[in-house]
Amino acid sequence: MTLSTSLPLLLLWTAAFFLGLTLVGLAIGSALERWVHRRVWSLPIPATQLAHELRGNLTFVAACVVTLSLALHFQWARCGAESLSRFALTFVALFFGFQAFYYALHRALHTHALVRFHRHHHESRVTSPMSGQSTSLVEALGWMIGYVALPIALSYVAPISLYGWLAYLAFNVVGNIVGHANVEVVPPADLLWVQSTVATVFTFHALHHARWTGHYGFSSTWADRLFKTEWRDWPSLHARVWAQKPLESLKQRGELRP
Ligand SMILES: [Zn+2]
Numbered sequence: 001m002t003l004s005t006s007l008p009l010l011l012l013w014t015a016a017f018f019l020g021l022t023l024v025g026l027a028i029g030s031a032l033e034r035w036v037h038r039r040v041w042s043l044p045i046p047a048t049q050l051a052h053e054l055r056g057n058l059t060f061v062a063a064c065v066v067t068l069s070l071a072l073h074f075q076w077a078r079c080g081a082e083s084l085s086r087f088a089l090t091f092v093a094l095f096f097g098f099q100a101f102y103y104a105l106h107r108a109l110h111t112h113a114l115v116r117f118h119r120h121h122h123e124s125r126v127t128s129p130m131s132g133q134s135t136s137l138v139e140a141l142g143w144m145i146g147y148v149a150l151p152i153a154l155s156y157v158a159p160i161s162l163y164g165w166l167a168y169l170a171f172n173v174v175g176n177i178v179g180h181a182n183v184e185v186v187p188p189a190d191l192l193w194v195q196s197t198v199a200t201v202f203t204f205h206a207l208h209h210a211r212w213t214g215h216y217g218f219s220s221t222w223a224d225r226l227f228k229t230e231w232r233d234w235p236s237l238h239a240r241v242w243a244q245k246p247l248e249s250l251k252q253r254g255e256l257r258p
């Protein structure tokens with residue numbers, strides 16, 4: 001496939017890519033909710049939530065398909081010869097770059113001017129795998145800065161690996177969907193506070209949906225810690241969830257970390 005030749009073919013490829021990843025994420029997330037008996041919330045999900053989330057998912061996937069297809073068709077990113085090191089460096093740069101970008105985007109979406117575009121995602125107070133990509137069009141386009149514009153910008157620092165970029169997108173799409181499952185899969189650990197700096201627990205983002213403020217990072221806590229937007233009671237709530245005692249109220253509070 002020559003990337004610069006056929007936009008319709010690219011649209012088909014990227015549609016298959018993002019729809020396939022979405023289905024994989026939904027399948028893994030649903031399996032976890034079925035088989036892991038550590039629910040974050042014991043609260044019911046409103047009957048109307050699924051249709052709302054389905055609309056958001058279709059909007060989000062459409063934004064992904066169109067923007068990535070255009071970027072590949074017009075070769076906006078400088079992609080170098082594939083090698084293991086270029087693949088790994090691209091993946092790692094996007095892993096940390098997206099974390100920083102997402103924190104900034106998410107905080108911006110909670111400002112008075114932009115919060116109207118973020119309400120769609122927050123309709124889901126108790127989340128499920130379907131909640132992950134449930135966004136408005138404006139929010140989805142914001143995500144595309146991280147999915148597409150960020151790799152393009154990085155490619156002007158050094159040529160990136162196309163496969164590393166696609167691998168990171170696969171990781172992010174599936175991780176975002178699975179990470180919204182209403183279960184906890186990460187056990188408490190002596191160094192959980194440290195470990196969550198690069199890979200956080202599911203309860204962390206679940207609390208953002210319940211409380212609206214704080215926890216603007218998704219897959220890590222470092223930015224929330226740096227900018228003091230971290231709830232200090234999350235480890236005790238996480239420990240409770242892990243002990244198979246789901247949280248019973250969106251207003252539930254835990255013991256503060258000393
Ligand atoms: Zn939010």
Ligand SMILES: [Zn+2]
Pocket residue numbers: 121131132180205209
């Ligand atoms: Zn969310």
